[in-house]
Amino acid sequence: MTKLVCAVIVTYNRLEVLKQALRCIERQTIQPACVVIADNNSTDGTREYLATINAKGNIHCLLLEKNIGYAGGLAHGINYGLTLKQFDYFWMMDDDSFHADNTLADLLQSIQQNDCDIIGSAGFNMKYGVKQKLTARTTLQHADVVLVDGALVKAAVVAKVGAPDEKFFMMCEDYEYCKRMRKEGFKIGLLQIPSTNRLYMGGGGTFTxxxxxxxxxxxxxxxxxxxxxxxxxxxxxxxxxxxxxxxxxxxxxxxxxxxxxxxxxxxxxxxxxxxxxxxxxxxxxxxxxx
Incomplete structure (x- = not known):
């Protein structure tokens, strides 16, 4: 049985980067049933472009009235996706992460074959309250926290714990979301996905x-x-x-x-x-x- 995936992508003032990310989604060997794009009130032509592709095929564009950050964009995108139809999974991503053609297929296979409720490609454990970064492996391992960018989460988890919390705007939304999941008994998986290219356009460098x-x-x-x-x-x-x-x-x-x-x-x-x-x-x- 084919599993239905809703891809949610958040963007802000990176039109050409967004277009490249969307091309990566279009090339997936397993296609999302729906793509929700949440725009954080861009001023670089992104909103005008989104108006030309909105409601075409499986694309839904949310033109937010102000910049509410990555956490807020994800929250609005996921909550909107919940109103469309009954999905099995939500695939969360930023606009500067480019995924190879087999990424969604690999994520789906792994989450269906392993005992976990969300899978991400970068994460860490907590020991005595201090973050210990984990090196992702080609075989799935359990983690305390995974980054939500590029992560696949079961819709049943979202129905239980909700979406990432928009009160965080940027930073730490992953940490809180995974703590919320683990509090409800859900399991978090870390899997190496070498085909994903993250540009880290929002936070490169050391003292920038x-x-x-x-x-x-x-x-x-x-x-x-x-x-x-x-x-x-x-x-x-x-x-x-x-x-x-x-x-x-x-x-x-x-x-x-x-x-x-x-x-x-x-x-x-x-x-x-x-x-x-x-x-x-x-x-x-x-x-x-x-």
């Missing part, structure tokens, strides 16, 4: 503008998750992780004062419960929701 604002969201969202799923080991892990990043920024970064300030402000905003888009990645100006 992208890693500056991502550092803020990392410390803020990590704190939000700590408060939601509190344990003493997680608290220790949070302190170790944030101290490591703060020391690296203070010692090595050319913009050390701003970088340290942004990460400390993220910790403070997490304690206060600030959610959503609170720092504009383009202007680096704060716009607090609460």
């Amino acid at each position: 503008k992208a890693t500056l604002w991502r550092g803020y969201y990392h410390s803020r969202n990590h704190m939000l998750i700590l408060k939601q799923y509190f344990s003493f080991s997680s608290l220790i892990g949070y302190c170790i992780t944030q101290t490591k990043f703060l020391l690296a920024a203070a010692v090595l970064a050319p913009d050390r004062f701003q970088r340290v300030r942004f990460r400390l402000k993220g910790i403070w905003h997490g304690l206060r419960g600030v959610e959503g888009k609170s720092l504009d990645p383009a202007t680096l100006q704060f716009q607090l929701n609460k």
Whole structure:
């Protein structure tokens, strides 16, 4: 029996990159039954292009009224997919990940043959609250967390735990989503997919503008998750992780004062419960929701 897959792709101001990602989806040996594209209010012609392909074949385009980040785009795309029909799986992805023709077929085969509810190609385990990165293998292994970009998740899981939480905007949505799944008893699988080419256009480099604002969201969202799923080991892990990043920024970064300030402000905003888009990645100006 053919399994129905809804592919959800989030995009923002990367029209040519998006077109290449869509061509990769079109070449899959097993085709998704539906492709939902969530656009985060792009200004580079993406919305005009999406208007020309919307409702053609199996493509559905969501033109969001503001930039709600990767987490928000995924949430809206998945929730929209739930209104269309009964799917068996959701395939989540960013617009700068290009998948070889057999990727979806490999994911489907692996998730059907193994005891897991979501499969991703990059992930880690947590030990005493500290992240330990795992090297993906060609045989499936269990993990505590997998990145949702490129991951295939069973629709039954989504029906139970929902979509990734848009309150995170960017960063750590994978971590919280997998914690939510494991709390409900679902199993997470890690599988090497060497044919996937990720450009990492949103966060390349070490001390760049992208890693500056991502550092803020990392410390803020990590704190939000700590408060939601509190344990003493997680608290220790949070302190170790944030101290490591703060020391690296203070010692090595050319913009050390701003970088340290942004990460400390993220910790403070997490304690206060600030959610959503609170720092504009383009202007680096704060716009607090609460």
